[in-house]
Amino acid sequence: MQFALQTGLTLRAGQRTLELTRELPDREYQFEDVITRRALVLSVAELIHRIYSKEYQVVLGGAPKGQFANRTVVSVLDLSALKEYERAEMERRLDYVSRLRRQGITKGQRKKIEEAIAKLANSRGEAVPSATTVMLWMRNYEISGNNALALVNKHRMRKRARRLTDSVEDVIWRMLKQHYLTPQKNSLRFTHDQLESELKRLVKSGQLEQDTAQVSFPTLARRVQDIDLYTRVAAREGVARARIVCRTAFPEGVAAYPYQRVEIDHTPLNWVVICDRTGLPLGRPVLTVMIDAYSGYILGFYLSFYGPGLTSVCGVVRNALRPKDPFLQGLNLENDWLSMGLGDEWVIDNGLEFHSFGFKTMAMALGVDLMYCRVRTPWLKPHVERFFSTLNTLTLMRGRITKTVANVARIDPYKDASITFSDLVRGLLMFVVDVHPHQPNWRKMATPYELFAEGIQRSPPATFPGSLEQLTLASGMAKQLTLRQGGIEFYGLPYGSYAFKDIVKKYGLKQKLLCKLDPDDISIMKVLDPDGRSWHDAVCRWPVYAKGLSFNQHQLIRKFAKADLNSPERHEALLASRQRLHEHWMEATNHRGRADALLAGRYADMSSHKVLSGQSSSLQLPLSESKQLIVPSEYRISEKEIPEFESLAF
Incomplete structure (x- = not known):
């Protein structure tokens, strides 16, 4: 305006x-x-x-009131975008308008305009334009607010009239959809051949006339160009490829100060590491990184074999929040690790761990916004992706994972691995603190260290959770668990607390309670009271087992124990034991006389004292070697005949 x-x-x-x-x-x-x-x-x-x-x-605006006070012309062209002949024509028209205005001639004085333009055309050596045309030029120039672009020839923006009939246009579009805009990726020449065959068939059937059923290859190519690029690529190569080809940058995606946008992602490292204790290869660890989008400075990292899960995210969040001075003691690094505190927004992908209840609860507790990137759009978090690519430039060659190349000898990384896990962590720490932040960013003409240090000087101070307990509550694993008479059970571990007595008395059993655990130490669980105002400590009732135990260790122990209990050897042994027990019951319940049973009990020397003291039975010793407390005539039993009875059936 x-x-x-x-x-x-x-x-x-x-x-x-x-x-x-x-x-x-x-x-x-x-x-x-x-x-x-x-x-x-x-x-x-x-x-x-x-x-x-x-x-x-x-x-x-307070502009002068008049005939064209409220009329504006929006300029959609730029003078530098005009072609040479268009610029020459515009300058010619502007020359006529400017000279008439200098002579004080307005657009309504036709007589004076005719006399003036005759002299002007004679001096320019060209044909005299009509007075009506010049008056139209003057009118457009005034309406536009003296904008020279109003004098540009309007033919520049006119639409070309199509000479083909609507029936032929429908056939062209149908052939493009059937043969060109398909995943088969047929060529345009093949589509044109199919179009000609279809037009000939329609002419032969009398649906089209011969004069109108003619479409050249350039005409078909222009029709393809009329279709927007995104639709063409999506139809032939898929929507994901179309987003990549047609992606653009937006101004709100650029951070203006440190901690405004923090990018989080995982990647498996390309090295096999060995165990510090046993010296055996452990495999490829997974690296989780938080990086500042404003400067490219690393805020925290977490290395483990857990994979890209919630445990890794909780670990990197806690590493990024805390001051880094305790981590750097004894390493003799050249620089400080400046990052600490919370960020404003976390930029993440669509991994399952980022959509979990625990992660969203942690973000809400810390007061951090979440921005989920669309699937297959890595350019929305380019800083962390670019950092992952720089890891391949590290000079650690032994134990490196490489692609298989034909006719090239490949060294097994599990046999070539030589670096321990602790040395790898220290090496990554040196790279994050002393190497990567001091590599120049040629686009911003500064290093990430300089950008981050300058940015935190003009930004508000870093914010932290109120206490370490609050940090544990914010960055811990969250899960809804049921309170029962035996307490709370979490993956086979029982948890108890004296506060459960008051909860049960007030609210009853089978209450769904929000529970939080430190993924690196699950011996203590934080339980939210149903009133939503206080947290209680629930201790694992197996303290010797759970002390210092991580959640992933517990899962692996249960996994191996389950596999061992389900092993075929244990199953066969259980079946054999059950069979022996069955045979024992069958033998023990065999029909025999009362005298035989009594004789067997006496002969076995059965007494409670023998059972409780754990002494061996005298049955194992021959009678000649056992102590003779009575003579044989004393325990001799006279045998009597058992009468036989006949059964009677009614």
Whole structure:
């Protein structure tokens, strides 16, 4: 909107509305608040600067009232974008309009215009344009606010009329959809051949006339160009490829200060490491990184064999939050690790761990916003992706994972590995602190260390959780668990607390409670009271097992124990034991006489003293070697015949 420095100019300054009331000496202008009528004096330079910097917004321009006061022409062209002949024609028309205005001739004085343009055309050595045309030029020039682009030939923006009939256009579009815009990626020449065959068939059937059923290859190519690029690529190569080809950058995606945008991602390292204790190869660890999008400075990292899960994310968050001085003691590094505190927004992908209940609860507890990138759009978090690519430049060659190349001898990285896990962690720490932050960023003409150090000087101080307990609650694993009579069970581990007694008395059993655990030490669980105001400590009832145990260790132990219990050897042994027990019951319940049973009990020398003391039975010793407390005639039993009875069935 155009504006003039005269009464009626109205500006909006935040919630205030200012109106120009009078012009003062020394090129100053007085404004008044339309509500309070408080005066404000501004110089012309300061006023124009505030308007152009958008500190003030023009509400009413105060432009002269007249026939074209409210009519504006939006310029969609630029003078440098015009071709040479278009620029020459525009300058020619502007010459006619400017000379007529210098002579004081307005657009309504046809007689004077005819006389003036005759002399002007004679001096230019060209044919005389009509007065009506020149009057139209003058009118357009005034309406546009003296914009020379209003004199550009309108043929530049006209649309070409298509000469083909609607029936032929429908056939062209149908053939493009059937043969060209398909995943088969047929060539345009093949599509044109199919189009010609279809047109001949329609002419032969009488649906089209021979004169109109003619489509050249350039015409078909122009029809393809009329289709937007995204639709063409998506139809032939898929939507993901179309997003890559047609991706653009947006201004709000650039961070303006440190910690505004923090990118988080995982990657497996290309090295096999060995165990510090056993010296055996462990495999490829997974690196989780938090990086500042403003400077490219590393805020924290976490290295483990857990994989890209919630445990890794919790570990890198806690590493990024805390001051780094305790981590650097004894390493003799050249620089400090400056990062600590929270960020404003975390930029993440669509991994399952980032959509979990625990991660979202942690972000809400820390007061951090989340921005999820679309699938297959790595350019939305380019800094962390670029950092991962720099890891391949590390000079650690032994144990490196490489691609298999034909006819090239490949060294097994598991046999070639020589670096321990602790040495790898120290090496990555040296790279993160002393090497990567001091590599020049040629786009910003500075290093990440300089950008981050300068940015934190002009940014507000870093914020931290209120306590280490709050940090554990914010960055711990969150899960809804049920309170039962035996306490809370978490992956086979029982947890108990004296606070459970009050919860059960007040709310009853089977309450769903929010529980949080430190993934690196699951011996203590934080349980939120149902009132939502207090947390209770629940201790694992197996303290010897759970002390210092991580969640992933517990899962692996249960996994191996389950596999061992389900092993075929254990199953066969269990079946054999069950069979022996069954045979024992069958033998023990065999029908025999009372005298035989009594004789067997006496012969076995059965007594409670023998059982409780664990002594061996006398059955294992021959009678001649056992102590003879009675003579054989004393335990001799006379045998009596058992009468036989006949059964009677009714």
